[in-house]
Amino acid sequence: MNLQKIHNVYFIGIGGIGMSALARYxxxxxxxVSGYDKTESPLTRDLVAAGIEIHYEDDLKMVPESxxxxxxxxxxxxxAVPTSHSGYQYFLNNDFEVKKRSEVLGVITKDTFCLAVAGTHGKxxxxxxxxxxxxxAGTPMTAFLGGISEDFDSNFFFQGDEYSVVEADEFDRSFLRLYPDVACVTSMDADHLDIYGNKDELRKSFEAFVAKIKPEGKLFVRKGLPMKGLTYGIEDDSDYCIRNVQIEQGAYVFDLHTPETTLFGVKFNKPGRHNLLNALVAFAMAEQTGASIDSLAEALNTFKGVQRRFSYKIKSDDFVFIDDYAHHPTEINAVYExxxxxxxNKKTLAVFQPHLFSRTKDFADDFAESLSKFDSVLLLPxxxxREEPMFGITSQWLSDKIKNPNKKVIEKSTIIEEIKKQKPEIVITMGAGDIGLEVSKIQKEFEYAN
Structure with missing residues (x-):
């Protein structure tokens, strides 16, 4: 595929978080650049505002003639787009260059110094x-992100093309299309079993990804994972390690140990030990570009966050509202911790929207255990x-497994009403579906009431 000869790029499913970053590139x-998506969304509206033409009907007549x-x-x-899509079928059968998003990302980043972040959580x-x-640090890099960075207000950032930052997505084995110079593996919990069948096949796929790292490259692995590489962890003997963690005014303050030195009094503002680990391995990977470690440590303190990743929407003495993308039991546990x-000692209410029938079925008992930890639970359908319904797999079926008696299956339209009934001190919305569209409504309702 010679991108120099390409004049037009048409996206089928342009509103996806990864697809829209490529469209911006x-x-x-x-x-x-033009594209199709099933429904309008904030992402597609932003693309249209950037001058990209988008249509929402599966109709070839709406594709620009050129x-x-x-x-x-x-x-x-x-x-995520079904193979029955008429546009996909037409282009596939008429000698067009038709590529998956992951293939194109691999081509774009192949000739850069590629920093790839892999793992079932934390990417x-x-x-x-x-x-x-x-x-x-002023590094000439391009970043393709799987969420909206609050620092860039985008899922795409361009500051040059010598380095690239990409998410190495295990879904559909997409990460095997990449050519990393430096990579990390944050986690390998069972997930996407609709693709892999079992955890062992998932592990083999991660091993295949790691094997693609260039010979002179480096791999960073969270301490405890069954892979060889430079390790990172908290309060242990990892190659990169965070120690002496304190909490000051809602932020972490800690010492950061590298194989060569120790940085004292480093600050990071995102809650959760899982986010501390994310920050640590990001620091370790950034160090491989030759950037000053002092400047990198200072930058950790100014990181704002990612939309829907432990995002504080309301934070007062009496009421806290947090929104998170958590859609796997391990992620829910991390949010709870x-x-x-x-x-x-605050009364918590979790509002959770399960994502995918297959994931709900595969991890039902783990979901039930994770959700039971909160004081109250509201489950959405x-x-x-991308899935069709599975017989017997419903939110009520999942609710029946939750041991906490303070639970209820509700519709999205009654979320605010139910929160008012519960009178919690902390509300946490979680899920990877369209629950994110309810967040601003909840925020608006409770922002001034509390």
């Missing part, structure tokens, strides 16, 4: 921290995403 380098030149047009699609936060550190550490 191609627009930036002067390509003509895009039917197969020699000058690249078609990029996401696996978006870690890569966003890494991009922020490199931006502050962070809430417990930063807001001890399962968000299907």
């Amino acid at each position: 191609f627009k930036l380098i002067g390509k003509s 895009y039917f030149d197969s020699e000058r047009t690249l078609i990029v699609y996401t696996p 978006t936060t870690t890569s966003s921290i890494l991009a922020h550190l490199l931006k502050e 962070a809430v417990l550490e930063m807001h001890p 399962i968000y299907p995403a």
Whole structure:
């Protein structure tokens, strides 16, 4: 695939978080960019505002005429779009260059010094921290992120093309299309079993990814994972280690040990030990670019965060509202621990939207255990995403497994009403579906009431 010869880039599923970052990249380098998505969203509206034409009907007549030149047009699609899509079928059967998002990302970053963040949890936060550190260090890099960085107000950032920061996504084995110089593995919990079948196959896929790191490259592995590499951890004997953790005014203050030196009194503002680990490995990866470790440590203190990653929407003495993307039991546990550490002895209410019937089925008992820790739980119907319903797999079925008696299955339209009934001190919304669209409504309702 020769990107120099490409004039038009058409995206099927342009509103996806990864797809929209690629669309922004191609627009930036002067390509003509257009695309289809099923529904309008804040992401698609931002793309339209940036001059990208988008349509929402599966109708080839709505594709700009110039895009039917197969020699000058690249078609990029996401696996989330069904193969029955008429546009996908047309381009596939008429000699167009049709590539998955991951393939295109691999081509773009192949000739850069590629820093790839892998793991079943923590990819978006870690890569966003890494991009922020490199931006502050003045590193000429391009970042493709899986969430909206609050530092860039975008999922894409360009400051040059010598280095690249990418999320190495295990879904659909996408990360095997990358060519990393430096990589990390944050976690390997069982997930995407609809793709892999079992945890062992998932592990093999991570091993295949690690094998793609260039011979002179480096791998960073969270302490305890069954992989060889430079380790990182908290209060242990890892190669990169955080010790003497204190909490001061809602922020972490700690000592950061590297194989060569120790930095004292480093500050980081995002709650949760999982986020401390994300910050540590981002620092370790950024160090490989030759950036000053003192400047990187200073940049850790100014990282704002990522939308929907332990995002404080309301924070007062009487009422706290936190929104998080957590959609796996391990992630829910991490959110709970962070809430417990930063807001001890407060009455908590979790509002959770399960994501995918298959994930709900595969991890039902673990979800039930994780959610039972909160004082109260409100469950929304399962968000299907790319899946058809599964017989018997419902939020009520999941609720029946939750041992906490303070639980209820509700509709999105009654979230605010139910929160008012519960009168919690802390509300946490969680999920990877469209629960994010309810956050501003909740925030608006309770911002001045408390």
